Amino acid sequence: MFKGLLLKILDLIYKKKCIVCSCAKTDDLLCKNCAKDVNFLSGFPHKIYNSIPIYSACVYTTTVKTIIHLLKFSHKKQASLVLAQLLFEYFKKLKLNNDFIIVYPGSFYLTKWMRGYEHMYLVAKEFSKLSGLKFYKSAILKVKNITPQYKAKNRRKNVLGAYQINKKIINKIKDKPILLIDDIITTGATIEEVINTLKKEGVSNITCITISKAIKM
Numbered sequence: 114m115f116k117g118l119l120l121k122i123l124d125l126i127y128k129k130k131c132i133v134c135s136c137a138k139t140d141d142l143l144c145k146n147c148a149k150d151v152n153f154l155s156g157f158p159h160k161i162y163n164s165i166p167i168y169s170a171c172v173y174t175t176t177v178k179t180i181i182h183l184l185k186f187s188h189k190k191q192a193s194l195v196l197a198q199l200l201f202e203y204f205k206k207l208k209l210n211n212d213f214i215i216v217y218p219g220s221f222y223l224t225k226w227m228r229g230y231e232h233m234y235l236v237a238k239e240f241s242k243l244s245g246l247k248f249y250k251s252a253i254l255k256v257k258n259i260t261p262q263y264k265a266k267n268r269r270k271n272v273l274g275a276y277q278i279n280k281k282i283i284n285k286i287k288d289k290p291i292l293l294i295d296d297i298i299t300t301g302a303t304i305e306e307v308i309n310t311l312k313k314e315g316v317s318n319i320t321c322i323t324i325s326k327a328i329k330m
């Protein structure tokens with residue numbers, strides 16, 4: 114009770130601000146104006162890779178791009194809440210009705226160390242709270258650092274062998290429906306490499322949803 118009261122007082126002192134435009138006209142982390150800029154995509158998989166559907170919730174522009182950048186490069190952990198909400202809003206529309214286990218591609222240990230946290234872990238944790246679905250921390254480990262490569266061909270070569278499935282978790286997820294979530298899909302090379310890695314370990318019931326999709330304008 115005391116904690117609740119304290120939170121209310123803190124809320125009054127530090128009036129909530131929109132994390133994107135910093136305006137104070139909101140009770141949420143995202144103001145109505147910024148929320149308007151979120152372009153949700155259709156409820157169809159935008160790609161089927163090796164019989165695995167890959168969905169994307171939003172277009173990677175304006176608001177969504179800013180929120181992802183805040184989480185990845187500006188230490189704004191709160192951004193994970195907004196991203197999880199966007200993902201959940203889209204996920205509900207899909208009506209997949211499966212008792213999924215949520216997994217996400219981990220960050221390379223140096224990135225995690227420099228950032229102080231694993232950004233997709235924070236999103237998965239919040240998404241798990243919203244959806245009531247179970248999630249496993251560190252199920253997919255990134256064992257190789259990937260330097261940014263923008264040419265599709267190089268990117269594919271670059272991500273080969275970049276991921277490993279955590280041996281301690283593999284048996285817990287092997288026969289379960291898996292919901293693989295990630296922040297962004299560009300060429301698809303990363304998510305496809307993760308799918309390949311999961312399949313090699315015998316995980317086959319996979320559905321992917323990325324928060325955003327980069328679309329060439």
Ligand SMILES: [Zn+2]
Pocket residue numbers: 131132133134135136143144145146147148
């Ligand atoms: Zn705003």
